[in-house]
Amino acid sequence: MMSILEVKGLTIRFGGLTAVDTLNFKVEEGTIHGLIGPNGAGKTTTFNMISGFYAPSAGEILFRGERISGLPMHEVARRGVVRTFQHSTLFAELSVLDNALVGTHMSFRPNIFAAIFGRDRENRRRAEQRAREVLEFFGLADLSNERAGDLSHGHQRALGMAVAYASHPDVILLDEPFTGMNPEETEQMMGLMERLRAGGLTILLVEHDMRAVMGLCDRITCMSFGRLLAEGGPAEIRNHPGVIEAYLGGARHVA
Amino acid sequence: MRNTIIWIAVAAGLVALPEFLSYSQQEILVFLAINILLVSSYRLLTLTGEWSLAHVVIMGVGAYTSALLTKAVGLYVPLGIIVGGVAAGLIAFALSYLLFRMKGFYFLIGSFASGEIIRLLWRRFREPFGGSKGLKGIEAMPDFSIGFHRFDFFEPASYFYFTALVVALCLWVLWRIEKSPVGLTFHAVHWQDHLAQASGVNVRAYRTLAFVVASGFAGIAGALLAHYVGTINPNSFSVEVMVFVLTWAIVGGTRTFYGPIIGCIVLTILNEVVLRELGLEQTRPLIYGAILILSILFMPKGLEGIVQKFLPKQEAR
Numbered sequence A: 001m002m003s004i005l006e007v008k009g010l011t012i013r014f015g016g017l018t019a020v021d022t023l024n025f026k027v028e029e030g031t032i033h034g035l036i037g038p039n040g041a042g043k044t045t046t047f048n049m050i051s052g053f054y055a056p057s058a059g060e061i062l063f064r065g066e067r068i069s070g071l072p073m074h075e076v077a078r079r080g081v082v083r084t085f086q087h088s089t090l091f092a093e094l095s096v097l098d099n100a101l102v103g104t105h106m107s108f109r110p111n112i113f114a115a116i117f118g119r120d121r122e123n124r125r126r127a128e129q130r131a132r133e134v135l136e137f138f139g140l141a142d143l144s145n146e147r148a149g150d151l152s153h154g155h156q157r158a159l160g161m162a163v164a165y166a167s168h169p170d171v172i173l174l175d176e177p178f179t180g181m182n183p184e185e186t187e188q189m190m191g192l193m194e195r196l197r198a199g200g201l202t203i204l205l206v207e208h209d210m211r212a213v214m215g216l217c218d219r220i221t222c223m224s225f226g227r228l229l230a231e232g233g234p235a236e237i238r239n240h241p242g243v244i245e246a247y248l249g250g251a252r253h254v255a
Numbered sequence B: 001m002r003n004t005i006i007w008i009a010v011a012a013g014l015v016a017l018p019e020f021l022s023y024s025q026q027e028i029l030v031f032l033a034i035n036i037l038l039v040s041s042y043r044l045l046t047l048t049g050e051w052s053l054a055h056v057v058i059m060g061v062g063a064y065t066s067a068l069l070t071k072a073v074g075l076y077v078p079l080g081i082i083v084g085g086v087a088a089g090l091i092a093f094a095l096s097y098l099l100f101r102m103k104g105f106y107f108l109i110g111s112f113a114s115g116e117i118i119r120l121l122w123r124r125f126r127e128p129f130g131g132s133k134g135l136k137g138i139e140a141m142p143d144f145s146i147g148f149h150r151f152d153f154f155e156p157a158s159y160f161y162f163t164a165l166v167v168a169l170c171l172w173v174l175w176r177i178e179k180s181p182v183g184l185t186f187h188a189v190h191w192q193d194h195l196a197q198a199s200g201v202n203v204r205a206y207r208t209l210a211f212v213v214a215s216g217f218a219g220i221a222g223a224l225l226a227h228y229v230g231t232i233n234p235n236s237f238s239v240e241v242m243v244f245v246l247t248w249a250i251v252g253g254t255r256t257f258y259g260p261i262i263g264c265i266v267l268t269i270l271n272e273v274v275l276r277e278l279g280l281e282q283t284r285p286l287i288y289g290a291i292l293i294l295s296i297l298f299m300p301k302g303l304e305g306i307v308q309k310f311l312p313k314q315e316a317r
Helices: A043-050 A073-079 A096-103 A112-116 A121-137 A153-165 A183-198 A210-216 A234-239 A241-248 B002-020 B023-047 B055-072 B077-099 B104-124 B156-178 B181-191 B193-198 B203-229 B239-252 B259-278 B281-298 B302-310
Strands: A005-014 A017-027 A032-036 A058-063 A081-083 A171-175 A202-206 A219-224 A227-232
Touching (some): A017 A219, A032 A043, A043 A171, A073 B193, A096 B181, A112 B181, A210 A234, A234 A241, B002 B156, B023 B055, B023 B156, B055 B077, B055 B239, B239 B281, B259 B281, B259 B302
Parallel strands (some): A032 A219, A081 A171
């Protein structure tokens, strides 16, 4: 069976620095796949290449066998690979509902002429329905009219995922979704991701929180200094000597 | 229902307004209506977060196009005004190819440079643009009869009615755009262009769209101006006028639809009534500069911020 996302020989150089060096891995449909590694390993850079934020220097990224590397970010998104950002990157000045509505952009493409002559009522209604449905799913329905910038950190992270999920993606790329969350929020977020996976969504996440990664991921790719270090299930990665070495510089334990 | 009554009252007020004003004040009213369209169209562009310095020159494109076409091929003036708007939009589309490789400050400077290039072209080519003397004897709006009343468009009151109608229609369209999903996408592009892109928004296409639509309405404003004053030259659209537009927008505030309109009205009244009474109209740039600085220092939310305090709280947008 073909993998939904395939990274082949991915390389990017910034001047003399090779940030990611001939990286290979595959993400299977309907799984949660973790991308981990010490700081500076090139995880976020890899992420940025998959989402189209950077164009790779060499290698390619295939989505359902189609090459998506080098496409601009909105084209990658239109094919069904949607990302979130580190920290609370949101439309802080807009209401929570409007944030989710922007997420429906791809399903209900706005048209300026239809908008002027009022011929887009049906689309607007369905977009709003979708937005409310997504907010409901992420437990944000009561906050629809709040300004996004006023939400608590945990709610902001959830809204970031809601914006991405509103567009009916096939693969969702989460960039450090658990950063700065308290254990309770982490627990809730993990529950949400498991529900998303149960709904058939594929999730690729970059994360530092080992407890969340080990508890959630079906498969984990570990990077170090821009290269693939190890790949396998949580148990394998936990006990992989190379991974332990990379994280703790030779010490005995990880996680 | 209540809204309908308010709008009918506003319309009636506008119809009656010229009756209470002197001839020269009626003329000011015409310019005020045109400037409201100019600054409102400018706001549509600022929704995407880009501030252009070419807006007034683009307005001039509409003015020149309509003036030349009505004279050269005898195009009916109202049609010329529409064609002027379309031409301004097309020029903006051509410029956008270059300008939207830049953002923020670089866009500002780039737009200024391209505006100056257009003005130099008008100055350089006596055929057809009339060089630095510009165009004279531009076709006036032909008389128009609606049965019981005959409009003579040399009368400022009549031209005001015509202008007000066109401007009202344009503002309605701008309002519809802003309140639609397209307007929401403009806001999204402004606040977080990367996140918008990740939601599948073609950011550059939306920036271009806002620029083209805003320019189209600026072109209509320019054409309305040209057929009223009858003479235009490259200096009618200089950067000094652009600074006035910026001042209206900043003093009024650009967060709401009505902010720039309030800014335009208040500063026009200040300028034409107060300064003229005091005999200070020569110092207009100086006073505008002072007002701009003072309002940035002491009124960062603009006049709209004051209005909002008295209005019931609305949903965040």
